[in-house]
Amino acid sequence: MAVKSKRDALAESYFTYLEGERNASRRTIANYQLALGQFQTFRAEVTWRAATADDFRAFLLEMLKREKSRATIRLTFSALRSFYRFLMERKNLPVNPLQQVTMPKAEKLLPEFLTLQQVINLLEAPARLPLSKQAPAWMPLRDTAIFELFYSTGIRISELASLNVHDIDPYSETLRVIGKGSKERVCPVGGPALEAISRYRQAAKVTTGPLFINKSRLRLSTHAIEMQMKKYLRFAGLPMTMTPHKLRHSFATHLLDNGADIRSLQILLGHANLSTTQVYTHVSTERLKAAYDAAHPRA
Numbered sequence: 001m002a003v004k005s006k007r008d009a010l011a012e013s014y015f016t017y018l019e020g021e022r023n024a025s026r027r028t029i030a031n032y033q034l035a036l037g038q039f040q041t042f043r044a045e046v047t048w049r050a051a052t053a054d055d056f057r058a059f060l061l062e063m064l065k066r067e068k069s070r071a072t073i074r075l076t077f078s079a080l081r082s083f084y085r086f087l088m089e090r091k092n093l094p095v096n097p098l099q100q101v102t103m104p105k106a107e108k109l110l111p112e113f114l115t116l117q118q119v120i121n122l123l124e125a126p127a128r129l130p131l132s133k134q135a136p137a138w139m140p141l142r143d144t145a146i147f148e149l150f151y152s153t154g155i156r157i158s159e160l161a162s163l164n165v166h167d168i169d170p171y172s173e174t175l176r177v178i179g180k181g182s183k184e185r186v187c188p189v190g191g192p193a194l195e196a197i198s199r200y201r202q203a204a205k206v207t208t209g210p211l212f213i214n215k216s217r218l219r220l221s222t223h224a225i226e227m228q229m230k231k232y233l234r235f236a237g238l239p240m241t242m243t244p245h246k247l248r249h250s251f252a253t254h255l256l257d258n259g260a261d262i263r264s265l266q267i268l269l270g271h272a273n274l275s276t277t278q279v280y281t282h283v284s285t286e287r288l289k290a291a292y293d294a295a296h297p298r299a
Contacts, residue, residue: 154251
């Protein structure tokens with residue numbers, strides 16, 4: 001499904017609202033632009049005000065024919081529903097056609113995560129991988145600090161990339177994080193992560209401003225972090241499907257496996273709803289069942 005670049009005034013005002021009033025991230029806005037653009041391409045002759053439930057059902061059918069995943073479909077329609085709520089609240093649209101469109105049920109996919117040994121292999125990879133001639137000598141220390149902090153706190157990649165030096169308090173062993181919707185939370189940070197950050201900062205002479213920098217001493221982007229992780233995954237022989245977000249899954253799963261309660265985990269992860277956090281209880285339960293089946297003589 002090609003996406004047209006054209007956007008009308010209603011869509012533009014919605015994106016302005018997302019950025020200015022909702023303080024949505026660039027990635028969220030880009031995803032919503034993509035969703036609206038896909039429908040415009042599919043029904044180029046139909047305006048937003050004239051679109052009917054049948055138009056959106058046809059769009060849904062087209063996505064299913066193209067074998068789009070249920071998660072992708074639900075995210076696309078979530079963006080469209082949000083847009084139409086905006087039209088009703090701000091642009092006097094009398095009827096929301098999407099209220100009559102039924103979504104396919106979400107696929108029950110359990111989060112993928114690393115084992116403890118795999119995490120250790122990843123944490124050790126930056127120090128073991130030979131340094132390229134173009135890279136500054138402090139880069140392996142930076143990358144070790146990044147992975148240690150990911151695993152120690154379970155923060156999102158966007159949250160990690162936006163950290164500044166003053167967000168880390170080594171005395172209270174905490175980290176101030178600005179999460180989704182500009183909500184602030186404080187996360188405990190483990191000793192190994194704090195030590196790794198201290199070694200990196202000292203070697204790279206990072207005293208103020210962005211915590212994690214590139215060789216040009218500018219803030220490290222989320223894309224750069226993802227690319228660095230891919231390099232170390234390949235070197236360590238770990239699954240290439242792993243991402244920084246799956247380190248977050250690993251953090252959550254390992255905490256639950258070791259006795260953390262679900263509400264504490266919700267706070268640590270910065271989830272607005274407990275239901276979002278509860279998926280990790282399913283992971284731990286499935287692992288418990290597997291262990292039971294393997295070990296019990298009458299399982």
